[in-house]
Amino acid sequence: MDGLLLELVKVSRSFGATRALHELDLRLSPGRITAIVGENGAGKSTALRLCAGELAPDAGEVRVGGRALHPARPEEAIRRGVGLVHQHFMLVDGFTALENLVLGAEPMRGLRIDFAAARREACALAERTGLEVDFERRAGELTVGERQRLEILKVLYRRARAVLLDEPSAVLAPSEVGELYAALRRLADDGATVAVVTHRLDEVVRFCDEALVMRRGELAARTPLGAERPPELVAELTRAIMGREPPAPLGRPAAPDPGPEPVLELGGVELRDAAGRRLLDGISLALSAGEIVGVAGVDGNGQRELVRVCAGLERATAGTVRVGGRDPFAGVHPGPAAVRAARRAGLVVVHEDRQREELVLAASLGDNALLGDLGAGHDAERVARRLARFAVEPATPRLPAQALSGGNQQKLVLGRARDRQVRALVVSQPTRGVDVGTARRIQTALAEAAAAGAAVLCVSADLSELAALCHRIVVVRRGRIVCELPPDASEDAFGRAMLGVEAA
Amino acid sequence: MSGPSAADGGRVTYWRVLFVVSATLLVLALLCFAFGQAPHAVLARAFAGTWGTPYGIGQVMFKATPLLFCGLAFHVAFRAGLFNIGAEGQLALASLAAAWVASKLPASVPAVVALPATLAVAMLVGGGYAAIAGVLRARFGVHEIIAGIMLNRSADVLLPWVLAAGLGADSMRSADIAQGARLPRLDFIPGLHGSAASLAFPLAVLCTFGLYLWLDRSRAGREMRWIGQGPDACLAQGVEVPRRRIEAMCLSGAVAALGVTGTVLGYKGYYELGLGSGAGFSGIAVAMLGRAHPVALVSAALLFGTLAQAGLAVNASVPKEAMAVLEALVILLVAGSAHGDRARRARPGRAKPPAPDAPAEPSLDAPAEGAPSPGSTA
Amino acid sequence: MSSWLSMLPETLRISVPYACAAVAGVWAERSGVIHIGLEAVLLTSSFSSVAAAVASGSLLVGMLAGVLAGVVVSVGHALLVERARVDAVVSGVALNLLAYAATRLALRGLYDSASNSPSIAGFDLGPKGGDVGAMLARVLLDPVTLGAALVIAASPWLLARTRLGLRLRACGESPEAARSLGIDVVRTRVLALAISGAIGALGGVHLAFDQHRFESGMSAGRGFIALAAVVLSGWRAGRAALACLVFGALEALQIALQDVSGTSKATTLVQLLPYVATLVVLALGIGRAAAPRGLGQRVDDG
Numbered sequence A: 001m002d003g004l005l006l007e008l009v010k011v012s013r014s015f016g017a018t019r020a021l022h023e024l025d026l027r028l029s030p031g032r033i034t035a036i037v038g039e040n041g042a043g044k045s046t047a048l049r050l051c052a053g054e055l056a057p058d059a060g061e062v063r064v065g066g067r068a069l070h071p072a073r074p075e076e077a078i079r080r081g082v083g084l085v086h087q088h089f090m091l092v093d094g095f096t097a098l099e100n101l102v103l104g105a106e107p108m109r110g111l112r113i114d115f116a117a118a119r120r121e122a123c124a125l126a127e128r129t130g131l132e133v134d135f136e137r138r139a140g141e142l143t144v145g146e147r148q149r150l151e152i153l154k155v156l157y158r159r160a161r162a163v164l165l166d167e168p169s170a171v172l173a174p175s176e177v178g179e180l181y182a183a184l185r186r187l188a189d190d191g192a193t194v195a196v197v198t199h200r201l202d203e204v205v206r207f208c209d210e211a212l213v214m215r216r217g218e219l220a221a222r223t224p225l226g227a228e229r230p231p232e233l234v235a236e237l238t239r240a241i242m243g244r245e246p247p248a249p250l251g252r253p254a255a256p257d258p259g260p261e262p263v264l265e266l267g268g269v270e271l272r273d274a275a276g277r278r279l280l281d282g283i284s285l286a287l288s289a290g291e292i293v294g295v296a297g298v299d300g301n302g303q304r305e306l307v308r309v310c311a312g313l314e315r316a317t318a319g320t321v322r323v324g325g326r327d328p329f330a331g332v333h334p335g336p337a338a339v340r341a342a343r344r345a346g347l348v349v350v351h352e353d354r355q356r357e358e359l360v361l362a363a364s365l366g367d368n369a370l371l372g373d374l375g376a377g378h379d380a381e382r383v384a385r386r387l388a389r390f391a392v393e394p395a396t397p398r399l400p401a402q403a404l405s406g407g408n409q410q411k412l413v414l415g416r417a418r419d420r421q422v423r424a425l426v427v428s429q430p431t432r433g434v435d436v437g438t439a440r441r442i443q444t445a446l447a448e449a450a451a452a453g454a455a456v457l458c459v460s461a462d463l464s465e466l467a468a469l470c471h472r473i474v475v476v477r478r479g480r481i482v483c484e485l486p487p488d489a490s491e492d493a494f495g496r497a498m499l500g501v502e503a504a
Numbered sequence B: 001m002s003g004p005s006a007a008d009g010g011r012v013t014y015w016r017v018l019f020v021v022s023a024t025l026l027v028l029a030l031l032c033f034a035f036g037q038a039p040h041a042v043l044a045r046a047f048a049g050t051w052g053t054p055y056g057i058g059q060v061m062f063k064a065t066p067l068l069f070c071g072l073a074f075h076v077a078f079r080a081g082l083f084n085i086g087a088e089g090q091l092a093l094a095s096l097a098a099a100w101v102a103s104k105l106p107a108s109v110p111a112v113v114a115l116p117a118t119l120a121v122a123m124l125v126g127g128g129y130a131a132i133a134g135v136l137r138a139r140f141g142v143h144e145i146i147a148g149i150m151l152n153r154s155a156d157v158l159l160p161w162v163l164a165a166g167l168g169a170d171s172m173r174s175a176d177i178a179q180g181a182r183l184p185r186l187d188f189i190p191g192l193h194g195s196a197a198s199l200a201f202p203l204a205v206l207c208t209f210g211l212y213l214w215l216d217r218s219r220a221g222r223e224m225r226w227i228g229q230g231p232d233a234c235l236a237q238g239v240e241v242p243r244r245r246i247e248a249m250c251l252s253g254a255v256a257a258l259g260v261t262g263t264v265l266g267y268k269g270y271y272e273l274g275l276g277s278g279a280g281f282s283g284i285a286v287a288m289l290g291r292a293h294p295v296a297l298v299s300a301a302l303l304f305g306t307l308a309q310a311g312l313a314v315n316a317s318v319p320k321e322a323m324a325v326l327e328a329l330v331i332l333l334v335a336g337s338a339h340g341d342r343a344r345r346a347r348p349g350r351a352k353p354p355a356p357d358a359p360a361e362p363s364l365d366a367p368a369e370g371a372p373s374p375g376s377t378a
Numbered sequence C: 001m002s003s004w005l006s007m008l009p010e011t012l013r014i015s016v017p018y019a020c021a022a023v024a025g026v027w028a029e030r031s032g033v034i035h036i037g038l039e040a041v042l043l044t045s046s047f048s049s050v051a052a053a054v055a056s057g058s059l060l061v062g063m064l065a066g067v068l069a070g071v072v073v074s075v076g077h078a079l080l081v082e083r084a085r086v087d088a089v090v091s092g093v094a095l096n097l098l099a100y101a102a103t104r105l106a107l108r109g110l111y112d113s114a115s116n117s118p119s120i121a122g123f124d125l126g127p128k129g130g131d132v133g134a135m136l137a138r139v140l141l142d143p144v145t146l147g148a149a150l151v152i153a154a155s156p157w158l159l160a161r162t163r164l165g166l167r168l169r170a171c172g173e174s175p176e177a178a179r180s181l182g183i184d185v186v187r188t189r190v191l192a193l194a195i196s197g198a199i200g201a202l203g204g205v206h207l208a209f210d211q212h213r214f215e216s217g218m219s220a221g222r223g224f225i226a227l228a229a230v231v232l233s234g235w236r237a238g239r240a241a242l243a244c245l246v247f248g249a250l251e252a253l254q255i256a257l258q259d260v261s262g263t264s265k266a267t268t269l270v271q272l273l274p275y276v277a278t279l280v281v282l283a284l285g286i287g288r289a290a291a292p293r294g295l296g297q298r299v300d301d302g
Helices: A044-051 A074-079 A097-102 A115-129 A144-157 A174-189 A201-207 A233-242 A303-311 A336-344 A354-358 A365-370 A379-389 A406-419 A436-451 A463-469 A491-499 B014-034 B039-049 B054-079 B087-104 B111-140 B144-166 B200-217 B219-229 B231-236 B241-257 B260-268 B279-290 B294-314 B321-345 C007-030 C038-056 C059-082 C088-111 C132-141 C143-161 C163-173 C175-180 C185-211 C222-232 C237-260 C264-283
Strands: A006-015 A018-028 A033-038 A059-064 A082-085 A162-166 A193-197 A210-215 A218-224 A264-272 A278-287 A292-296 A318-323 A347-350 A424-428 A455-459 A472-477 A480-485
Touching: A006 A044, A018 A044, A018 A059, A018 A218, A033 A044, A033 A174, A033 A201, A033 A233, A044 A059, A044 A082, A044 A162, A044 A193, A074 A082, A082 A144, A097 A115, A097 A144, A115 A144, A115 A174, A144 A162, A144 A174, A162 A174, A174 A193, A174 A201, A174 A491, A201 A233, A210 A233, A218 A233, A264 A303, A278 A303, A278 A318, A278 A455, A278 A480, A292 A436, A292 A463, A292 A491, A303 A336, A303 A347, A303 A424, A303 A455, A336 A347, A336 B231, A336 B241, A347 A406, A354 A406, A354 B231, A365 A379, A365 A406, A379 A406, A406 A436, A424 A436, A436 A455, A436 A463, A455 A463, A472 A491, A480 A491, B014 B039, B014 B321, B039 B054, B039 B294, B054 B087, B054 B200, B054 B219, B054 B241, B054 B260, B054 B279, B054 B294, B087 B111, B087 B144, B087 B241, B087 B260, B087 B279, B111 B144, B111 B241, B111 B260, B111 C264, B144 C222, B144 C264, B200 B219, B200 B260, B200 B294, B219 B231, B219 B241, B231 B241, B279 B294, B279 B321, B279 C088, B294 B321, B321 C059, B321 C088, C007 C038, C007 C059, C007 C132, C007 C143, C007 C163, C007 C185, C007 C222, C007 C237, C038 C059, C038 C088, C038 C185, C038 C222, C059 C088, C059 C185, C132 C143, C143 C163, C143 C185, C143 C237, C163 C175, C163 C185, C175 C185, C185 C222, C222 C237, C222 C264, C237 C264
Parallel strands: A033 A193, A033 A210, A082 A162, A162 A193, A292 A455, A292 A472, A347 A424, A424 A455
Antiparallel strands: A006 A018, A006 A059, A210 A218, A264 A278, A264 A318, A472 A480
């Protein structure tokens, strides 16, 4: 495979008033795996999307193989050999894996698509790269790992010589990550240009050849990773990313004495979808007052459903949720009424997608602070209290919620949740997409809630967050709790549990 | 993807007004030439027949009344994120019901009883018919656009049948309504004498301002707006999304039903097939033009009322359908120019415009809130 | 008795405009464009076909003009929705109003009539005579019917097996994914709407040629019934055409009933059936999952 050099030359790009990239110079060379790291909003994904023709630069030039990428459109980038694997998979769920593979580059036989030839080529490609996918299944039915492999195959099927991946490991279990990088290494050894945007610095140090550190839309540092990879490299990269010393590790609150009766108790909770598949399969869990329990697992293994059952948005098809020994959902239809019933019982839930499930972005901060509590009186007072609790900036009640940064949005969400009467707090991905400083503030708030006597159930994809915060961690897979691990268990142990390897 | 819907026509800028007006005039001129008329002469005649005389003004108000009610109806539902395109059927059925009830009232019943009773029946029928679409959306996840179309067509089929079979009318009109149920004409205003304008128009304006205020201040109104902007968040925070949606739809249907004041109660004195038809669809255009403010809504209704009346005024030289063509054109131009305008505002270096009043893009894949469906999370 | 037997050719004849409009709806909505402007397509194409046939004296020219008009309206809808970002529902409603008003205006301008155009000759191929066999032969030999049957029969295959079909469905299911693969979503949708317009226009042409003239508002809600068929079929061309055949049979039955007794209650019920059936089927949740996932979604250009 010929090498394909990708360059951004003095590239600037803004979205509305937000400057994402400022005169960025970036080189992605063939034959190696380049990691692009940086905080949220540093412009990493924007840089990749520019390379792939999905965005056009406001100023500067994107060069593919030494020539400007013009017109800046995906089809042109694909034609020139650039392939991008998005963080959110770009698959047509209703199509088979094979249809997804050939879409846009269909082998033809007369008027119709030659699926037989496509299948032959797909199998050959899968064999050559070691990326196995069941091509006859619908994309919507594939596992997360398979979907990711299919995305990479899609790129290779189009004869890409530069493969760009945006957060490829965010949804994978640790051992799948190893397989992913093994496949990427084969590509790089073949001469392909491989670039990976990632948050996981341990991966960067273990698998990549070079790290480009971005900060506020500019290149802050460029760290070649030679044969020598001392452990302090991770700390060094962290400093480069933040531009200052990383905060001291979070002190976990002392484990409480188990009380006589659990505050939050899930008893054999089961949830089936319309087709009868078990999304949750007998989840049993008891939390005492002051206890923080983590839920780990590969995304899509029932975490979301678990949170929705606790919130009252779904009714468990079997089993119960009890708060202080009482089932708040008895005799209530799932939906708003159940949400309010849970809240009356002191069960407060913070959902993972704060922009969709927690906030009305177009409505004002004041309205959002009152969302769900309108009509209870003392509106102005309540708004002021909820904005002040975690110091939302700016605390202007008339401002629309979409004007806030992700971190401040989450502060508002937590301020509202904590202002309610809390006996049990269920939070999902509390620090996703939030800058490091705010993330620390939010984690501290969770610890404080526990210290004040609440039981806290924390679902997170960030193992290090769970390890720092929780007293114990349960691992879920296919809607089932497969094991419970202490927070200091090795990442390897978590990985095996998340993938169910130990059974084999 | 989830940008504000194109019906974000609330913001009126000079650029847009200029664009829409000049394009409309251009098409009008072309139509005039096609019919061998001088555009300025046609324009002059159109003006003389509308805003040029007190009588013309009265006629414009008369034409604008059902449009304003239907525009207001669309706006109410739209605030809650719903497309009520069923106003056409709601108004028609409500008109029939109101005319029937009013015709059954004894002549001795005073207006203070007859009028409210008739209006209540109209609102009940309009709101009830809209409730079908509301319940189908909120409880069964059927999109209200499809439901609205089907219900409109059902009303079209039902009306002649009810008239003929149910009321025993052999002609396609109901009996005359009782005197007490008639709305007074605006005859007492000098000059309006002879025009079809009645108290219905001031009533419509009053309703517009009142309802806007209610939507902004009341708990139900505020929650409806939030639901329109972020239904998932509202649901997750315990706002009664299905109930509010049904309420919004009923309210919308009831408001559309008030259009009957301008046609049956204030003008004809009976219902006949086709009376007030078209107002439901034109109301969508009125709402699109004037969503931002009650004054804008009233102006938009007057604009389309003017077009309709101007059509009659010029009919001898240019067919009145020309004005209907212009009306459709104005809808498309206004809706289409919103994008160009938005794109201009969103240029780099300028602040992204907040769209405080725009519900998320409707999709035809409407999940039923509150219905026990674990599959919907998968 | 012959009125009962004649229901078969009658059903076929009546179904053609419905089926064309429904399959047009499937093509449009499968690509992700909500299309409630099918009435506009039917009306403009029937008017244009008659106007061109009157002017040229050739039915073939009329047919072509009708198809062209359908394509123009349909593509116009696509451009308004995808380029000018007009809401698809608003655009559909406005186009229906526009088509109704513009055809009436043109009637007055061209023929100085508020209700109908001058008569045109039909194709009138096949045997003369009133027996069922001759009626059936006439229906089956009608070039517009044949053309419509051809494109309707080919539609499921075209959508499933060809490059255009696959890409078009991808745009309807997940426009973002399609765009990321370098598929021009806007162009694909415009193309889909062009095909949709041509197919729908055949229905309009059939309507006009069948009546041997254009009448104001002659589509009479057929576009909306077709939309019901689209939803009932789960957005599948073959099933939508079948549903239209059933609707056509119901209408033929209703005509036959009127011949027999003139009862209006039964005919009202028959007329209501498509609408009520659609609502019931949707409420039961049968068709909901089948709707294209990306229906009404747009992609933003970088």
